[in-house]
Amino acid sequence: MEDKHEEKLNKAQERVIETLAKNMELYGITMSTGLLYGTMLFQDKAMTLDEMGEALGMSKTSMSTGVRTLMDLQMVDKIWKKGTRKDHYEVNLDWHQTFIDFFSLKWRAASEQNVHAMKKSRLELQSLLQNEELSEDLKARVERSITRIDNALAYYDWLSRFIDTMESHEIFELVPKDPVKK
Amino acid sequence: MEDKHEEKLNKAQERVIETLAKNMELYGITMSTGLLYGTMLFQDKAMTLDEMGEALGMSKTSMSTGVRTLMDLQMVDKIWKKGTRKDHYEVNLDWHQTFIDFFSLKWRAASEQNVHAMKKSRLELQSLLQNEELSEDLKARVERSITRIDNALAYYDWLSRFIDTMESHEIFELVPKDPVKK
DNA sequence: ATCTTTGTTCAGAAAAAACTTTACGTACTT
DNA sequence: AAGTACGTAAAGTTTTTTCTGAACAAAGAT
Numbered sequence: 001m002e003d004k005h006e007e008k009l010n011k012a013q014e015r016v017i018e019t020l021a022k023n024m025e026l027y028g029i030t031m032s033t034g035l036l037y038g039t040m041l042f043q044d045k046a047m048t049l050d051e052m053g054e055a056l057g058m059s060k061t062s063m064s065t066g067v068r069t070l071m072d073l074q075m076v077d078k079i080w081k082k083g084t085r086k087d088h089y090e091v092n093l094d095w096h097q098t099f100i101d102f103f104s105l106k107w108r109a110a111s112e113q114n115v116h117a118m119k120k121s122r123l124e125l126q127s128l129l130q131n132e133e134l135s136e137d138l139k140a141r142v143e144r145s146i147t148r149i150d151n152a153l154a155y156y157d158w159l160s161r162f163i164d165t166m167e168s169h170e171i172f173e174l175v176p177k178d179p180v181k182k
Numbered sequence: 183m184e185d186k187h188e189e190k191l192n193k194a195q196e197r198v199i200e201t202l203a204k205n206m207e208l209y210g211i212t213m214s215t216g217l218l219y220g221t222m223l224f225q226d227k228a229m230t231l232d233e234m235g236e237a238l239g240m241s242k243t244s245m246s247t248g249v250r251t252l253m254d255l256q257m258v259d260k261i262w263k264k265g266t267r268k269d270h271y272e273v274n275l276d277w278h279q280t281f282i283d284f285f286s287l288k289w290r291a292a293s294e295q296n297v298h299a300m301k302k303s304r305l306e307l308q309s310l311l312q313n314e315e316l317s318e319d320l321k322a323r324v325e326r327s328i329t330r331i332d333n334a335l336a337y338y339d340w341l342s343r344f345i346d347t348m349e350s351h352e353i354f355e356l357v358p359k360d361p362v363k364k
Numbered sequence: 365a366t367c368t369t370t371g372t373t374c375a376g377a378a379a380a381a382a383c384t385t386t387a388c389g390t391a392c393t394t
Numbered sequence: 395a396a397g398t399a400c401g402t403a404a405a406g407t408t409t410t411t412t413c414t415g416a417a418c419a420a421a422g423a424t
Contacts, residue, residue, distance in 0.1 A: 005320055008310050012303035013327060019299035023292035027209060030412075042327055049371075059414050064372060085370065085422070093330075095337035110205035117201035121194035128190050138187055145195060145224055148275075154359070155277035162357045174356045175344045177336075212382070231401075241384050246402060267392065267400065 013042045028106075029073075032058065033066040037075060037091065046079050046088035074101040096177060100166045108163055111156045118149045118156075125149075195224045210288075211255075214240065215248040219257060219273060228261050228270035256283040278359060282348045290345055293338045300331045300338075307331075 020041075021034025029037075039055050040047055047055075052063040067089055070076040075098055081088045092098055125142050128134070134142075165171045202223075203216025211219075221237050222229055229237075234245040249271055252258040257280050263270045274280055307324050310316070316324075347353045 005310060005313065005316060008306060009320065009324055009327065012306045012310075015299050016296075016303050016331065019296055023296055026288055026292050032412080041330055044323065044326055060370095061372075061415080062413055065413090068372095087371075093333055095334060096340060099337070099341070106208055110208050114198075114201055114205055117197050121197050124190060124194045128187060128194075131187065134187060138191065141226065142191055144226055145191065148223055149198065151275055152277060155281070157361065158278060158357065158359055159281070161361065162353070165357055171344075171356070174353070175340065175347055177340055179339065179343065214382080242400090243385080243402075244383055247383090250402095269401075 017042065027102075029069065030066075032056070032062065033069050036063065036066045037070055040076060040089065040091045043090075046081065046090040048086040048088055050086070052089075073105065074098060096172075100169075104163050104167050107159065111159050115153065115156045118153055122146060122149045122153075199224065209284075211251065212248070214238070214244065215251050218245065218248045219252055222258060222271065222273045225272075228263065228272040230268040230270055232268070234271075255287065256280060278354075282351075286345050286349055289341065293341050297335065297338045300335055304328060304331050304335075 017035060017038030020038045021031050024034035024037065025031050035056060036052060039052070049060050049063045049067065052058075052067070053060045056063070067076060070091075071078065071089075074092060076089045076091050079088050079090055125146050128142055129139065129146075165174075199217060199220030202220045203213050206216035206219065207213050217238060218234060221234065231242050231245045231249065234240075234249070235242045238245070249258060252273075253260065253271075256274060258271045258273050261270050261272055307328050310324055311321065311328075347356075
């Protein structure tokens with residue numbers, strides 16, 4: 001009888017875990033790592049690599065790499081347990097912060113690289129324009145490229161300020177954590 | 183001589199295209215599709231599938247699937263050209279809108295699925311709690327699971343409102359497209 | 365100092381994804 | 395109506411990613 005209840009609990013947890021994992025896949029986290037995250041989420045204790053491997057039926061090596069991915073994204077934390085030599089991990093329950101960290105990590109890095117490349121190319125094109133002996137056709141194409149780049153740069157400038165408002169938590173003034181009651 | 187200039191233009195464009203493509207990979211767009219996007223970005227005309235295949239040295243089938251991905255994300259538009267039977271595509275230059283579309287499409291879908299699963303599981307757990315003959319231990323674990331779910335649901339509620347402010351462009355009041363001059 | 369325990373690196377196997385070729389359906393042309 | 399041009403679906407191949415098991419290095423225990 002007790003088993004029946006136990007099973008219901010597991011069923012309910014597994015539905016959430018699997019849905020979560022499948023959707024994490026959408027933004028670059030592997031299904032297995034997602035399952036790992038979900039499993040830790042419903043665990044009442046911080047887990048060791050061996051426990052994870054046991055729970056998912058996977059190798060400890062995979063747990064090691066999975067948990068590192070989650071650590072890099074600040075989705076789990078390594079915690080101190082005295083008396084044992086094993087590392088223990090638990091999920092970071094501040095999902096708002098997790099979102100912000102994930103977002104700023106990925107998008108900031110990408111946009112900085114893009115901006116760098118665009119500025120460099122823009123300079124080159126600008127100096128190409130100085131050139132007297134440039135055919136009309138080519139000149140037009142260069143100018144057009146510069147326009148395209150400027151358009152993109154304006155967006156990245158916005159994106160950068162957007163990420164700022166998240167990192168500074170200013171975003172919570174526009175979109176409060178607790179919905180304003182009417 | 184003219185070729186020299188031509189080459190400089192290409193070099194400058196390719197740097198941007200490749201950086202862009204590499205970073206698009208980070209959020210689920212394949213490198214080739216990213217290259218396709220970048221190529222179209224610097225093209226002065228809407229492109230046909232054949233032109234794309236030509237430009238990237240890839241099969242037309244790949245162009246077809248790539249361009250569809252970009253269409254789904256609203257990153258390119260199919261446009262009408264009279265007099266020809268081929269489809270023509272060009273990039274959507276409103277990057278702010280592209281960002282919003284991408285974001286709301288991907289994140290909204292994911293969070294709706296997660297919320298659905300969580301609410302369903304939450305109900306099951308709640309009804310499990312009604313049960314008299316529940317061991318203390320199991321009861322505590324069920325309650326804990328509900329807490330975890332509620333925590334996540336609060337975040338998804340916030341995320342939903344967050345996406346709303348983007349879709350409604352309200353976000354541009356907090357983070358203006360044009361930086362305010364001091 | 366030697367022997368364990370623990371996490372990680374590395375090489376190879378298994379699985380998944382991306383790409384191409386062939387084939388097909390639809391719509392336009394003649 | 396027959397032929398051609400076009401986009402996409404399906405099947406097959408190649409490339410990439412993920413996962414595992416063995417070997418290793420660091421730290422602790424005896």
